[in-house]
Amino acid sequence: MDHFWMPFTANRAFKAAPRIIERAEGMWLYSDDGRKILDATGGLWCVNAGHGRQKIADAIAQQAMKLDYSSPFNLGHDIGFEFAERLVKYTPENLNRVFFTNSGSEAVESALKIALAYQNARGKKGKYRFIGREKAYHGVNFGGISVGGLTYNRKGFGPLLPVDHLPHTLDLKRNAFSKGLPEQGIERADELENLLQFHDPDSIAAVIVEPVSGAGGVILPPIGYLKKLRELCTKHDVLLIFDEVITGWGRLGASFASNRFEVEPDMITSAKGITNGTVPLGAVFVRDEICDTVINAGAEGAIEFFHGYTYSAHPIACAAGLATMDIYDEEGLLERASGEIGDYWQSSLHSLNGEPGIVDVRNYGLIGAVQFAAPDGSLVGSKIMQRCYEKGMSVRAVGDIIAFSPPLTIEKAHIDQIVETLSSIAREMFAR
Numbered sequence: 001m002d003h004f005w006m007p008f009t010a011n012r013a014f015k016a017a018p019r020i021i022e023r024a025e026g027m028w029l030y031s032d033d034g035r036k037i038l039d040a041t042g043g044l045w046c047v048n049a050g051h052g053r054q055k056i057a058d059a060i061a062q063q064a065m066k067l068d069y070s071s072p073f074n075l076g077h078d079i080g081f082e083f084a085e086r087l088v089k090y091t092p093e094n095l096n097r098v099f100f101t102n103s104g105s106e107a108v109e110s111a112l113k114i115a116l117a118y119q120n121a122r123g124k125k126g127k128y129r130f131i132g133r134e135k136a137y138h139g140v141n142f143g144g145i146s147v148g149g150l151t152y153n154r155k156g157f158g159p160l161l162p163v164d165h166l167p168h169t170l171d172l173k174r175n176a177f178s179k180g181l182p183e184q185g186i187e188r189a190d191e192l193e194n195l196l197q198f199h200d201p202d203s204i205a206a207v208i209v210e211p212v213s214g215a216g217g218v219i220l221p222p223i224g225y226l227k228k229l230r231e232l233c234t235k236h237d238v239l240l241i242f243d244e245v246i247t248g249w250g251r252l253g254a255s256f257a258s259n260r261f262e263v264e265p266d267m268i269t270s271a272k273g274i275t276n277g278t279v280p281l282g283a284v285f286v287r288d289e290i291c292d293t294v295i296n297a298g299a300e301g302a303i304e305f306f307h308g309y310t311y312s313a314h315p316i317a318c319a320a321g322l323a324t325m326d327i328y329d330e331e332g333l334l335e336r337a338s339g340e341i342g343d344y345w346q347s348s349l350h351s352l353n354g355e356p357g358i359v360d361v362r363n364y365g366l367i368g369a370v371q372f373a374a375p376d377g378s379l380v381g382s383k384i385m386q387r388c389y390e391k392g393m394s395v396r397a398v399g400d401i402i403a404f405s406p407p408l409t410i411e412k413a414h415i416d417q418i419v420e421t422l423s424s425i426a427r428e429m430f431a432r
């Protein structure tokens, strides 16, 4: 146990009482002590089509024997081009260029660097600053934690990039127990105008936000908020990046939140559900003109963008991704959350309103969060997460919030189990 330094884990506590998963199938994880556990978070918001998909496993195996690897620098392989062409069928109209990475964190770093490269290429070198948002999670690399807004992920790692932050949009006083998007709070987008004026728009390269923030506690955008950000970015000639690492691939009932909310950013970052979590792969979807500007600014025959990864467009990851897209299309999974099952999810989750200790329920598509009343430092989320596991359900805790992002293949009986488990724990822990 000592040798594996586990990520984002209380290592000592875990190793004292390990939770080991041996195999997974459909909606279920199976532990080494013979228990069957409902995967209410689709792994880490990534197993959108459910576990153990034969089609993806076959594609991975076949690709490993056909072409396991070749360099993506100055060499190409068909499957990389094929996958890029397939992916842009799901992206907003003007985002037709794909830069491949291996993770969401790398997609964020790449998007930030593309933003700077673009501003340089069009002669706007003074635009070097970014604007992120409080409570945002954009992965763990230095660019990502700079634009990110979670204190524990940032402190101790400075100095970071020149970034300022928008206020987050969580507002329990006005919006608790909203079904879908909250009605109050569009004015929080106006803070962007203030930040832009404070720093001077000519110094800002890009604004980056998650359309729905996930790891910060499932925080939804107030109605009209994202459109307002788009208007302000366009008005001040600033790029808008949507980090859709979680909100992509059907989570909100469409391929991307951008499509669901009808707001087109200049770039989208993606990962996770892009391969159903089977093989690491991330991507940045880039507006055509941004890519063309960077490429055309380079000298003929010279590398235009000094950036890329050994495993960009890894053939096995691309094969997994293509098979994943086939499953999404064949089973209508990208739209499923906006249909009947999404309605059932909403009404079931909100039936927890009134249970002891619960101060908010939030949902959209097949994402959800239940927030508990707890004094700071009480570790209530971790305790509930542990209790859920003991009762046969895997969830994510973010502070005092329990977050859900189940596979999009979820059925009503699974939703019932989620709600029953949580209400029994609420009564056990909070009833007087």
Ligand SMILES: Cc1ncc(COP(=O)(O)O)c(C=O)c1O
Residues within 6 Å of the ligand: 102, 103, 104, 105, 106, 108, 137, 138, 139, 140, 210, 214, 215, 243, 244, 245, 246, 271, 272
């Ligand atoms: C919005 C967002 N961006 C970036 C990341 C980082 O992705 P990864 O863990 O693949 O580096 C995550 C991970 O949860 C995320 O939720």
